[in-house]
Amino acid sequence: MSKSDFARASKIHLDSSKTFLYHAASMRRKDKIKSAEKLARKIARCHKILAPQFPDIDPHDLDLIIAAQLRSPKERMQIMFLKRRKDGRYVF
């Protein structure tokens, strides 16, 4: 294989890997959006059923509570701590 052939083949390989990576990332994004939309629909459905039963709970608080309840314990562990950075700001 000549140098130019090798360079061309490497370029094709690199391009196809880039395409594959881009495709995988885009699929992950699509899956993420899909599951986020699914969760949003589920929260809205639960809210519709529960809101008349809890008129004393603020609707925004109720949304937060439902969203937190619908998460699995593993997902709940993802964000637990409120931490102060050295610059004084708080991060999650």
Added chain:
Amino acid sequence: MSFDEKFLSELVEAVSQAELQVIVIGNAAAILHGVPVLTQDVDFMVRNHPQLEKKLKKFAKIFGAALTRPYEPSSQMIRVVGLPVQVDFILQLSSRKSFESIRSRATKVRIGKRLVWVAALEDIIAAKEAANRSKDKATLQILKESLRVKDKLSNGKKNKEA
């Protein structure tokens, strides 16, 4: 894995290595029950026995941290200093309920490779009501509301299954 999950897993692993018997309490436990709050520390209720100090020292040694009693001499709490997030071991809750009593209502949750007792939301609320501090009062409403919604959702689930 987020920092929070990793840190919690490491804590639980160290607790297990030090052979400590603990129950997760406070806001960390509330979060594990699905209450939308955040916390600045992890509170463990620990069974008090003669070997406790030795085991706590072993726990602190794993992290290269130090143990302190913040409000000596009557403190019912041992604080671990030197960790990215503060960790407190509580010997007695403000609600005066015993370790066995809290554990009888607690649920087991998998954190990392280990199963850990997590205090019931009712017991967390009772402890915060008894403590009566401003920071506890601030979260009481959302804790109570979450408990009501949680009960309703689990009742609905049970009825659906039946």
